[in-house]
Amino acid sequence: MGKLIIIASGKGGTGKTTLTAHVGAALARSGRLTVLVDADAGFRNLDIALGLESSIVYDYSDYINGTSDLDDILIKNSDLENLYFVAAPQSVPTSDFDEDKTEEFWNSLKSRFEFVLADAPAGMGDGFMFAAKYADEAIIVSLAETSSLRDADRVISVLEDLGTETIRLVLNRIRPELIERGIMMNADDCVDVLSIPILGIIPEDEAVTESMFKGSPDTEAGEYGAGRAFENIASRLRGNQVPMMEFGSSTKKGFLSRVKALFRKQS
Numbered sequence: 001m002g003k004l005i006i007i008a009s010g011k012g013g014t015g016k017t018t019l020t021a022h023v024g025a026a027l028a029r030s031g032r033l034t035v036l037v038d039a040d041a042g043f044r045n046l047d048i049a050l051g052l053e054s055s056i057v058y059d060y061s062d063y064i065n066g067t068s069d070l071d072d073i074l075i076k077n078s079d080l081e082n083l084y085f086v087a088a089p090q091s092v093p094t095s096d097f098d099e100d101k102t103e104e105f106w107n108s109l110k111s112r113f114e115f116v117l118a119d120a121p122a123g124m125g126d127g128f129m130f131a132a133k134y135a136d137e138a139i140i141v142s143l144a145e146t147s148s149l150r151d152a153d154r155v156i157s158v159l160e161d162l163g164t165e166t167i168r169l170v171l172n173r174i175r176p177e178l179i180e181r182g183i184m185m186n187a188d189d190c191v192d193v194l195s196i197p198i199l200g201i202i203p204e205d206e207a208v209t210e211s212m213f214k215g216s217p218d219t220e221a222g223e224y225g226a227g228r229a230f231e232n233i234a235s236r237l238r239g240n241q242v243p244m245m246e247f248g249s250s251t252k253k254g255f256l257s258r259v260k261a262l263f264r265k266q267s
Helices: 014-030 062-066 101-114 127-132 146-162 176-180 187-194 206-214 226-236 253-260
Strands: 003-008 034-038 083-086 117-120 137-142 164-174 198-203
Touching: 003 014, 003 083, 003 101, 003 127, 003 146, 014 083, 014 117, 014 137, 014 164, 014 206, 014 226, 034 101, 062 137, 083 101, 117 137, 137 146, 137 187, 146 164, 146 187, 164 253, 187 198, 198 226, 206 226
Parallel strands: 003 117, 003 137, 034 083, 034 117, 137 164, 164 198
Antiparallel strands: none
C-alpha cells in the first residue's frame, strides 16, 4: 500500500504546484511508481506544469461519480515511465462528492502507486479537506516570511486536528543574500517558529521558471540550485538521509521573538 501525501500551504504563491511536479518527477526517475493529483477543483494548473493540459479527457469526479474507472482517469507522462497524473474537474466542486467514494478513490490510488502526491489549493477550504482528511503525511510549503509562516501555522493546526501524524516543512524561493543581510529568515528560525521538522530548502532559481514555462519538470540537478533541492526532497521521502542545504546565519533574537509572538506555539 502506498502513501498519500498532501502538499499544502496557508496562502497562494508559495510554489506548491511547482514542488509537486518536480518532486513527483524526481520520485519517478528513481523508479518509484508515482501519481500526482490536482486537488484544486475549478482552478487546476498542475496539468500545465506537467505539459498534459491537452491530454485530459476525464477527471476524478468521473471516477467518484461512477462514470469512469481508474484507468480512464489516469494520464501517463510520456517522458517518465513511472509518472502518472489525475486531473481536477473544472466545474464540479469537491463538496459534492460522497465521502465513502472519495475515500475509495484515494485508497484505489494508494493500492496502485507507491507515492500519491496531492497538490492542494491554498488555505483550508473544500479542496484542501478533499485530500487532507485521507492524507498519511503532509508537506507544508512556505516562504521564509512572517505572513506566509503564520498562514502555514494555521494549516498545520488543522492537519494536527485531523490526526495527520507526519507533517514536514519545505521552504521555497530562498535567497541566501537576503538571509545574510537579515532581511529573510533562515531555515532554523522558520522551524523554530512552526515546530515541525524540515523536509527541504529550495533556493530561488530561474531554471524552475523556465521548466514550468516549458511544461516539463526537468530542472537539472547540479551540486546546488533548485534541481538538487527537489532531488534531495524526493530522496528523503524515500527514507534516505540527505544533508540539508544551508543558507545564511540565524536571524537576530529580537526579531525572532517578535515573529513568534504572532503564532499559536509560544516558546
